[in-house]
Amino acid sequence: xxxxxxxxxxxxVARSRAERHLPGEEGVWVxxxxxxxxxxxxxxxxxxxxxxxxxLFSESQATLNAGYGLFNTCLLLTSSWFVxxxxxxxxxxxxxxxxxxxxxxxxxxxxxxLIKVLEYSEKIAADLTPLSNDFYMFYYxxxxxxxxxxxxxxVVMLFMALLARRGVSxxxxxxxxxxxxxxxxxxxxxxxxxxxxxxxMK
Amino acid sequence: MxxxxxxxxxxxxxxxxxxxxxxxxxxxxxxxxxxxxWTAGEIAEFYVSNLTGIRTGMIFMLxxxxxxxxxxxxxxxxxxxxxxxxxxxxxxQLLGGSMSVMIILIPIMLWTTAAFRPERNPEITQMxxxxxxxxxxxxxxxxxxxxxxxGLAVLWDRSAKRIFPRWVAYVNxxxxxxxxxxxxxxxxxxxPFAWNGLLAFWLPLVAFTIWFNVMFIALMRAIREQRDS
Numbered sequence: 170x171x172x173x174x175x176x177x178x179x180x181x182v183a184r185s186r187a188e189r190h191l192p193g194e195e196g197v198w199v200x201x202x203x204x205x206x207x208x209x210x211x212x213x214x215x216x217x218x219x220x221x222x223x224x225l226f227s228e229s230q231a232t233l234n235a236g237y238g239l240f241n242t243c244l245l246l247t248s249s250w251f252v253x254x255x256x257x258x259x260x261x262x263x264x265x266x267x268x269x270x271x272x273x274x275x276x277x278x279x280x281x282x283l284i285k286v287l288e289y290s291e292k293i294a295a296d297l298t299p300l301s302n303d304f305y306m307f308y309y310x311x312x313x314x315x316x317x318x319x320x321x322x323x324v325v326m327l328f329m330a331l332l333a334r335r336g337v338s339x340x341x342x343x344x345x346x347x348x349x350x351x352x353x354x355x356x357x358x359x360x361x362x363x364x365x366x367x368x369x370m371k
Numbered sequence: 372m373x374x375x376x377x378x379x380x381x382x383x384x385x386x387x388x389x390x391x392x393x394x395x396x397x398x399x400x401x402x403x404x405x406x407x408x409w410t411a412g413e414i415a416e417f418y419v420s421n422l423t424g425i426r427t428g429m430i431f432m433l434x435x436x437x438x439x440x441x442x443x444x445x446x447x448x449x450x451x452x453x454x455x456x457x458x459x460x461x462x463x464q465l466l467g468g469s470m471s472v473m474i475i476l477i478p479i480m481l482w483t484t485a486a487f488r489p490e491r492n493p494e495i496t497q498m499x500x501x502x503x504x505x506x507x508x509x510x511x512x513x514x515x516x517x518x519x520x521x522g523l524a525v526l527w528d529r530s531a532k533r534i535f536p537r538w539v540a541y542v543n544x545x546x547x548x549x550x551x552x553x554x555x556x557x558x559x560x561x562x563p564f565a566w567n568g569l570l571a572f573w574l575p576l577v578a579f580t581i582w583f584n585v586m587f588i589a590l591m592r593a594i595r596e597q598r599d600s
Contacts (some may be wrong), residue, residue, distance in 0.1 A: 196538030203545040207574065214563050214570060300558065310555065310564065317551070 184348065193348030201355050204318075208359055211314070212366060215307045219370075222303065229304035232297065238368040239290045241281050242360065248277030249357040252350045255333070259346060264333045267346075271330035274353070278323040285316055308367055315363055318356045326348045377445055377594045383436030384442035384587060387435045396430025397422045399482070404567040405586040414500050415493035418486050425486040432479045436472055446521065446586065450592045455529040460520045463548060467517030474510040478503035508566045508575075509557065511550040518547040518582070532596065535589045540586045549578030 191198065219226045255270035289309075292298075299309040329349045337343055381383045396402040401585050411441040418425060443465060450461035481503035485496050522543035525535045563570040 194537055194596035196536075196541035199538045200545050203542070204548065207545075207549065207578075210574065213568065218563075245545075303562070306562070306564070310552075314551065317548075 172251050190367045193351050197348035197351055201275070201351060205355065205359070208314075208362075211311055212362065215311060215366065217355070218303055218307065225302055226304045229302060229308075230368065230370075232295075233308070233368050234288065234291070235368045237284055240363050241284050243280055243361055244277045244281045244284070245357045245360050248274040248281075249354055251277065252353050255329075256346065256350050259333065259337055259343065264337050267337070268330045275323055275326040275330065276320055278326065281319060285312070285319075303345035311363060311367060315359055318359065322353050322356045325352060342370070374594060374597065377448065377597075379592065380441035380445035380448075381587065381590055383438040383521050384583070387438035387442065389584075390431045390435030390438065394428040394435060396429060397428075399428030400424060401428070401482075404508075404572060405500065406561070406567050407501070407504070407556075407565050411493040411497040414497045415489075418496055418500075419489045422486055424491055429483045429486070432556060436475050437473050439475075440469075443472070445590055449534055449590060450524045450573045452528055452593075452597070453524055453528040453534050456527040460524040460527075461475070463520040464517050464524070467513045467515075467520060467600045470513035470515060473523070474506055474513065478507035481506070505556070508572060509553050511553045511575075514550050515547045517544040518550075521586075522547070534593050539585060539589045540576065542582060546578055546582040549575055 189306065251270045251274035255267040258264070258267040258270060293303075296306055299306050326349065329346055332342055332345065337346065379522040390555060396443065400421055409417070446468065447461040447465040449462060451458065470578075481499050483498035489496075525537060525540035525543070528534055539570065552570045553562060553572075553575050554570070556566045559565040559568070562568055567571055
């Protein structure tokens with residue numbers, strides 16, 4: 170607690186930095202850009218293979234439940250919104266409130282995961298596996314890789330909530346929260362591309 | 372003395388690069404890899420048509436793999452200088468890196484074995500070829516552990532003068548994710564996730580090349596800025 174009080178004066182200044190600053194540390198953006206390039210490559214390969222066999226791809230796409238996908242889109246968007254609110258709370262020194270909002274964002278991620286598991290198990294029960302055809306191969310691999318990102322994001326979100334609960338006024342605290350929030354928005358953004366690409370694109 | 376030894380370790384990695392390019396690519400013609408979709412006859416023909424190239428290429432590869440060892444040791448040695456970083460991370464990196472060397476040494480000897488008796492039953496050659504490619508391209512876990520330990524160590528570093536810039540940590544985390552698609556090649560003989568595919572072979576290879584160059588430059592700077600003690 171003592172150290173927390175000592176650095177408060179500095180963090181007040183830090184929390185009202187110029188509006189045009191890059192959120193988080195620059196390294197996080199190296200990761201985010203690198204990761205988005207990899208996903209863009211995956212998306213391009215998917216579109217390429219789709220072009221080779223459009224009939225198979227649209228027939229298989231019709232067996233997907235777009236309702237799950239849409240619901241999950243809403244969950245991730247809501248979750249991103251909670252993160253935005255949490256970061257606003259942090260900037261107004263409402264760390265407890267921020268912690269609660271991070272937990273809400275985490276719960277949305279958890280909901281996303283439950284739907285995903287439900288969706289996978291329905292597909293596997295219907296004998297639609299990654300080996301069924303090229304469409305399902307991409308469906309499982311693309312959504313699976315994204316799912317790995319969601320799980321990592323939930324772990325990060327847990328640490329963010331714990332940090333906010335203890336109080337953000339520690340060196341590097343705000344930077345960590347901004348980096349984690351940026352990562353979570355990236356996970357959301359990737360899904361917003363992935364969902365129409367796999368579930369809807371005709 | 373310490374600095375010269377470290378520069379030797381650093382440049383030995385460049386030697387590795389040269390030996391691997393000559394051996395793996397130019398002599399053995401292993402880049403791009405022979406397709407897992409080929410029949411046993413086609414695989415046997417691939418070996419028979421380039422016996423000397425593969426045999427000699429593998430000797431180059433053995434020399435190159437050896438040169439990777441000092442580079443791994445150098446990374447751990449610099450990690451040990453980081454203040455407040457738990458020492459276990461340097462040891463984990465050392466072990467992960469050593470295992471990575473091993474998962475390239477074993478395939479080199481399997482490729483050598485495959486090229487050793489061209490007159491044998493093609494199916495046996497195919498099996499040796501399968502084992503070699505799967506071991507070298509799919510064994511992702513040591514590399515991931517190595518990347519994560521480097522990344523965590525860099526983030527933990529509280530030295531007044533940082534050993535590596537913090538973004539190096541994130542390049543390592545990115546590399547760890549880049550290895551993941553390799554795990555899928557067990558299911559596929561053709562397509563992007565086969566061992567010669569865009570996403571299971573070329574993506575990790577390009578990611579590794581980027582990682583390697585980033586680490587090389589970061590280490591070069593770390594040695595230069597290290598005060599002789």
